[in-house]
Amino acid sequence: MKIFVWGLLPFLGLVLIQSKAVPAQEQPHPGFVIAEMATIHSKILGEDRKIFVYDPDKNGSNLLPAYPALYLLDENDMTMVTGLVKYLSAYNENMTPMLVVGIDGGPTRIRDLTPTHSLVDNLGVVDSDPDSWLKDSGGGERFTQFIRDEDSGGGERFTQFIRDEVIPYVEQHYKAGHFRIFAGHSVGGLEVVDCLLQHPEMFDAYFAISPPFWWDRGYPVSLAKEKLPALTAKKKFLFLADSPETGPFSQYVSSFDSLMAKSKPISLQYQHSFYSTESRGSIAAKAYYDGMRFLYPAWDKAESDDSAALIRKHYKLMADRLGYDVQPPLGMVRDWGSRFLRQPGKDADAFEMFQLNVKNFPNSAFVYQDLGDAYWKKGRTQEAISAYKKAQEMAPNDRQIAQRLADLLKEK
Numbered sequence: 001m002k003i004f005v006w007g008l009l010p011f012l013g014l015v016l017i018q019s020k021a022v023p024a025q026e027q028p029h030p031g032f033v034i035a036e037m038a039t040i041h042s043k044i045l046g047e048d049r050k051i052f053v054y055d056p057d058k059n060g061s062n063l064l065p066a067y068p069a070l071y072l073l074d075e076n077d078m079t080m081v082t083g084l085v086k087y088l089s090a091y092n093e094n095m096t097p098m099l100v101v102g103i104d105g106g107p108t109r110i111r112d113l114t115p116t117h118s119l120v121d122n123l124g125v126v127d128s129d130p131d132s133w134l135k136d137s138g139g140g141e142r143f144t145q146f147i148r149d150e151d152s153g154g155g156e157r158f159t160q161f162i163r164d165e166v167i168p169y170v171e172q173h174y175k176a177g178h179f180r181i182f183a184g185h186s187v188g189g190l191e192v193v194d195c196l197l198q199h200p201e202m203f204d205a206y207f208a209i210s211p212p213f214w215w216d217r218g219y220p221v222s223l224a225k226e227k228l229p230a231l232t233a234k235k236k237f238l239f240l241a242d243s244p245e246t247g248p249f250s251q252y253v254s255s256f257d258s259l260m261a262k263s264k265p266i267s268l269q270y271q272h273s274f275y276s277t278e279s280r281g282s283i284a285a286k287a288y289y290d291g292m293r294f295l296y297p298a299w300d301k302a303e304s305d306d307s308a309a310l311i312r313k314h315y316k317l318m319a320d321r322l323g324y325d326v327q328p329p330l331g332m333v334r335d336w337g338s339r340f341l342r343q344p345g346k347d348a349d350a351f352e353m354f355q356l357n358v359k360n361f362p363n364s365a366f367v368y369q370d371l372g373d374a375y376w377k378k379g380r381t382q383e384a385i386s387a388y389k390k391a392q393e394m395a396p397n398d399r400q401i402a403q404r405l406a407d408l409l410k411e412k
Helices: 074-091 106-113 140-146 154-173 188-199 215-230 249-263 283-295 310-321 330-341 346-360 367-376 379-396 399-411
Strands: 002-005 032-042 047-054 068-071 099-103 176-185 205-209 237-242 269-274
Touching: 032 074, 032 154, 032 399, 047 074, 047 154, 068 074, 068 154, 074 099, 074 283, 099 154, 106 154, 106 188, 106 283, 154 176, 154 188, 176 283, 188 215, 188 237, 205 283, 215 249, 237 249, 237 283, 249 269, 269 283, 310 330, 310 346, 330 346, 330 367, 346 367, 367 379, 367 399, 379 399
Parallel strands: 068 099, 068 176, 176 205, 205 237, 237 269
Antiparallel strands: 002 032, 032 047, 047 099
16 A cells, blocks of 8 residues: 655655646546555554555665665654655765655554553653553553563563564565664654663664653663663664753753763764754654764765775775665766766776666666666777667667667667
């Protein structure tokens, strides 16, 4: 199933529509696809849950052989986050394209995303009302049968659902790479931090927006004090964002921040951004943008990197920082190859770029076309023919490829 979103064109920048009169017999515009929806029956939760997946391969974004995957605990933010991803990766080339996986929270966020059962509210007051909004926190009585051990709360069970059911589904059906990002807002941010501390192997980067560290009288801060020293095995990234809030919220954030300054391992890169003019409701757009820029501070090559060797070095340094094989997308590589081809003495750099696309996208006719055209422009007709024959294998019904190959054979 696909999700159709209306009225968000200026923000998302996904398509331009020109207003015109539409005859009555014509079908209305079908909209444009933001994400595909799938329903997973969760044995861990004992219920059906929906996920929403934005796939750059199907949305005209810059293409990669495999994508980092951002798992988002606030499916209502899908349009905003996918818009930012597309804008920053396809239009401005300030970050990598990525899959975005929105996980349906619905009315169960307090049940699923809180690590312990607690009736202490955001003002530090015990809420003993039978209908308290906190009554299902930490899993609630209804789901006790699904808790695997005495210490597992709702957040722990939901983490298991993501690890054992959501991630395998995404990696089976999409080009998900090995780099994973976990993001959440409010109690979603609380679940993100809890996952980092309890299961650091699951994700590589964590975005926690307005996480209520006051939860259960500061349980997350106490947990961090216990678990932080063990986070040394692999590079991790934590981006924390908050804004002014009432009650003890800021006090606990400060305690967490001080703990990070004192006890954070070198392998964990940390940034805390405080937005003094925002609120819990308005902070998300700025925070997701800044979190992505924190993770990819220098995605595109520098202007001075005017050779294939310097481009390779640029992305090797980024790979060393992030801990995975960072590849520049097809469109960026193609542009560099075309630019080098126009410069005197840069033929070798140009062909190295085109060959990189062939290596990364061996089943794409497009990359063999590019390589064939480059060979032809440099008078290497036989090599151009070989590249176009390969393109024809990939796309046997493409008339343009067939005609170009015929012209090359005639020219030879």
